[in-house]
Amino acid sequence: GDSVTQMEGPVTLSEEAFLTINCTYTATGYPSLFWYVQYPGEGLQLLLKATKADDKGSNKGFEATYRKETTSFHLEKGSVQVSDSAVYFCALLGDYKLSFGAGTTVTVRA
Amino acid sequence: DVKVTQSSRYLVKRTGEKVFLECVQDMDHENMFWYRQDPGLGLRLIYFSYDVKMKEKGDIPEGYSVSREKKERFSLILESASTNQTSMYLCASSRSGASNTGELFFGEGSRLTVL
Numbered sequence: 001g002d003s004v005t006q007m008e009g010p011v012t013l014s015e016e017a018f019l020t021i022n023c024t025y026t027a028t029g030y031p032s033l034f035w036y037v038q039y040p041g042e043g044l045q046l047l048l049k050a051t052k053a054d055d056k057g058s059n060k061g062f063e064a065t066y067r068k069e070t071t072s073f074h075l076e077k078g079s080v081q082v083s084d085s086a087v088y089f090c091a092l093l094g095d096y097k098l099s100f101g102a103g104t105t106v107t108v109r110a
Numbered sequence: 111d112v113k114v115t116q117s118s119r120y121l122v123k124r125t126g127e128k129v130f131l132e133c134v135q136d137m138d139h140e141n142m143f144w145y146r147q148d149p150g151l152g153l154r155l156i157y158f159s160y161d162v163k164m165k166e167k168g169d170i171p172e173g174y175s176v177s178r179e180k181k182e183r184f185s186l187i188l189e190s191a192s193t194n195q196t197s198m199y200l201c202a203s204s205r206s207g208a209s210n211t212g213e214l215f216f217g218e219g220s221r222l223t224v225l
Contacts, residue, residue: 008150032212043114043200043216044153089152093212096160097143097168102152 002027002094006101013080013108021075021104023064023090031092033057033066033073036100038087047075047088080108113137116201116217123224129188131220133201140206142184143214144168144176147198156199159184160206191224198222 007022025033035047035057048057053068062077073090085108090101117132135142141160145153145168155168157176165176173195177185184203188195198221202214 034212036214041218043218044202044214045216046213049212097155097158098212098214100145100153102150103147 002031002092002099004090004092004099004101006088006090006104008102008104010105010107013106015081015108015110016079017108019075019077019080019084019106021088021090021106023073023075023101025071025073025090025092027071027092027094030068031094033064034091034093034098035062035064035073035075036089036091038089038103040086044089080106082108082110084108114201114203114215114217116199116220118220119218121220121222123191123222125192125224127191127224129191129222129224131186131188131199131201131222133184133186133217134182135184135201135203135215136182137203137215138181139203139215140181141204142178143202143204144174144184144186145200145202146170147200147219153200156186188222191222193224196222196224 003026032051034049036044037047038044048059050057050066056065064075087103091098114135143158144156159165159178175187201217
């Protein structure tokens with residue numbers, strides 16, 4: 001079945017550091033891919049998405065590129081802020097439902 | 111502002127009690143979902159519904175049931191709560207059909223502790 005594997009955390013960074021969270025997937029066909037973010041005390045919200053190979057999703061300074069050849073959708077941000085501290089989830093849309101990764105907790109220190 | 115509202119943020123129940131978790135959305139979405147979130151396991155789908163009175167099992171339906179009597183409301187029921195159902199429960203909704211972009215709108219979650 002469809003599945004998503006993302007790097008384990010927690011990840012702790014200093015402000016202005018570069019952030020990468022790895023995500024790989026297993027699926028039949030070419031699913032749409034997503035990154036969701038959960039800020040402390042809040043529900044999950046969509047951060048960005050890509051619907052086909054080589055698409056790049058971007059939002060709030062974050063980017064992720066749909067790589068069919070490596071079945072990956074790694075999340076990157078060039079300069080993180082304290083406000084980026086959150087749990088990040090990679091997900092894929094297979095048939096009718098989303099399958100989520102385990103989540104990566106990111107803490108950014110001032 | 112569009113919203114998914116879960117009725118209880120925090121609940122403490124005893125083993126064997128019947129538990130109701132309520133979720134209401136104001137976006138006229140056809141699809142509604144219940145997930146549980148556990149550290150290291152991410153989100154796991156319990157049940158979902160694509161229409162009123164319709165329901166489908168997700169990946170971990172055992173010990174749970176659901177009810178969707180109105181389009182905007184989706185309830186999760188634990189018939190006899192057990193300690194291994196202590197978790198964060200997340201409700202979500204989405205559009206369906208050609209309008210389904212895969213984006214889910216989530217509530218803030220209900221943290222259930224079963225003693």
